[in-house]
Amino acid sequence: MPQDFRCDCPFTSALDILGDKWMLVIVKQMLVEGKETFKDFTESDEAIATNILSTKLKLLEEVGIIIKTKRPGNKKTNLYLLTDMGLALTPILVELATWSDSHLRGLNPSIVEGEAMESMRRDKAAFASALEQNYRAKLASMVYE
Amino acid sequence: MPQDFRCDCPFTSALDILGDKWMLVIVKQMLVEGKETFKDFTESDEAIATNILSTKLKLLEEVGIIIKTKRPGNKKTNLYLLTDMGLALTPILVELATWSDSHLRGLNPSIVEGEAMESMRRDKAAFASALEQNYRAKLASMVYE
DNA sequence: AATTTAGCTTTCAAATTGCAAGTAAAAACA
DNA sequence: TGTTTTTACTTGCAATTTGAAAGCTAAATT
Numbered sequence: 156m157p158q159d160f161r162c163d164c165p166f167t168s169a170l171d172i173l174g175d176k177w178m179l180v181i182v183k184q185m186l187v188e189g190k191e192t193f194k195d196f197t198e199s200d201e202a203i204a205t206n207i208l209s210t211k212l213k214l215l216e217e218v219g220i221i222i223k224t225k226r227p228g229n230k231k232t233n234l235y236l237l238t239d240m241g242l243a244l245t246p247i248l249v250e251l252a253t254w255s256d257s258h259l260r261g262l263n264p265s266i267v268e269g270e271a272m273e274s275m276r277r278d279k280a281a282f283a284s285a286l287e288q289n290y291r292a293k294l295a296s297m298v299y300e
Numbered sequence: 301m302p303q304d305f306r307c308d309c310p311f312t313s314a315l316d317i318l319g320d321k322w323m324l325v326i327v328k329q330m331l332v333e334g335k336e337t338f339k340d341f342t343e344s345d346e347a348i349a350t351n352i353l354s355t356k357l358k359l360l361e362e363v364g365i366i367i368k369t370k371r372p373g374n375k376k377t378n379l380y381l382l383t384d385m386g387l388a389l390t391p392i393l394v395e396l397a398t399w400s401d402s403h404l405r406g407l408n409p410s411i412v413e414g415e416a417m418e419s420m421r422r423d424k425a426a427f428a429s430a431l432e433q434n435y436r437a438k439l440a441s442m443v444y445e
Numbered sequence: 446a447a448t449t450t451a452g453c454t455t456t457c458a459a460a461t462t463g464c465a466a467g468t469a470a471a472a473a474c475a
Numbered sequence: 476t477g478t479t480t481t482t483a484c485t486t487g488c489a490a491t492t493t494g495a496a497a498g499c500t501a502a503a504t505t
Contacts, residue, residue: 162345163410165400165417166328166393172404173396176319176462183311193483200307204463209484218407231471231482240403247399248311250392251318255310258385259317262363265308272310321493338452349494354453376451376502 172218173244177203177211179251182220182237182244186290191234220244226297236294242287249275249283317363318389322348322356324396327365327382327389331435336379365389371442381439387432394420394428 160171173179184190184199196208203211212235215221220241224234252275260266275282305316318324329335329344341353348356357380360366365386369379397420405411420427 160408160410161347163408163412164328164345165397165404165411166332167325167346168404168408168411169396169400170321170324172407174319174321174324176315179315179319180312183309187311194481197483200309201312202306204465205484206464206486207462210462219403229471233483243399243403247392247395250395251314252310254388254392255314258364258388259310259313263305263308263313263316265305266310266313267308339450342452349496350453351455351495352493355493374502378452 173247177207178215178220179244179248181208181211181215182241183248185221185235185237186242186245186248186286189293191236192232193235194232215241237290242290245283245287249279249286253279318392322352323360323365324389324393326353326356326360327386328393330366330380330382331387331390331393331431334438336381337377338380339377360386382435387435390428390432394424394431398424 160168162168180201180203181196184196184201188199190196190199193205193208193212196203196212197205212221212223215235216223218240219238221235222238224236226232226234255263255266256272256276305313307313325346325348326341329341329346333344335341335344338350338353338357341348341357342350357366357368360380361368363385364383366380367383369381371377371379400408400411401417401421
């Protein structure tokens with residue numbers, strides 16, 4: 156079941172894949188919070204139900220945003236990792252967070268503040284790039300362990 | 301009914317508002333396609349149902365992304381216009397389209413190609429800025445007519 | 446005055462989301 | 476080596492959301 160697209164619009168087509176409450180949240184958890192396993196995701200602040208998690212992980216894999224793998228020697232724990240296609244979502248996530256930072260604090264006063272937010276405000280592109288490089292470094296280190 | 305937020309994460313909070321198939325599509329139609337009236341939206345490529353459109357327009361207004369108004373002298377046709385908060389979504393839309401352009405053509409080969417896409421690729425920030433300025437110019441011209 | 450248009454609302458069916466419980470296999474423990 | 480725990484799910488079912496189609500009201504046009 157690949158996916159259905161509403162039309163030929165590039166904006167809309169992205170939302171045909173990413174436009175729901177969970178797809179980008181899962182990507183964020185991987186990129187920003189370092190979550191890798193099914194268990195990791197179930198323990199998140201956002202409290203995703205396991206059946207939804209299962210469905211969304213399958214969809215993310217089908218589309219090519221993540222890959223499912225295992226650590227050598229471990230036959231039980233699945234690892235979900237971002238592909239290049241998935242890492243390319245970083246700028247979208249950073250723009251979403253930036254918009255929240257400047258326009259959503261009135262509606263959700265609990266939105267976090269701190270050094271990371273300040274760093275993001277100071278230089279969005281550098282912040283996005285750092286997130287991505289950090290994740291790539293982790294991927295590289297996994298291969299040789 | 302303002303809105304419920306899942307947690308204090310700025311990424312997730314943006315998706316609590318924008319994370320569905322329609323909210324950002326409606327904003328795109330206003331920003332990129334110049335749609336303003338209920339009728340305009342119903343005639344879009346994406347073919348939104350009128351009940352959903354009605355619900356989403358109300359939500360967009362409640363959140364503060366759009367305002368509902370009328371042209372002076374016309375008591376029938378409602379105009380929906382982007383606020384500053386709504387216009388601030390432009391970079392998110394441009395990042396979504398950019399991602400589609402580089403990663404979704406395999407899954408949706410019908411995604412449009414053309415001068416606008418090339419211009420977006422050439423300079424994303426300038427493209428976003430042009431979209432926003434273009435919309436602001438339209439807003440300014442409406443006031444004096 | 447009659448018709449058309451714009452902007453919805455209502456009804457109901459279908460799809461999606463989500464809670465809670467259950468299962469199977471691997472791994473850790475005694 | 477047998478028992479318990481952990482991980483990664485699936486299943487059943489209720490609740491919510493989405494969507495197609497029809498209907499309705501008031502303004503504008505003919």
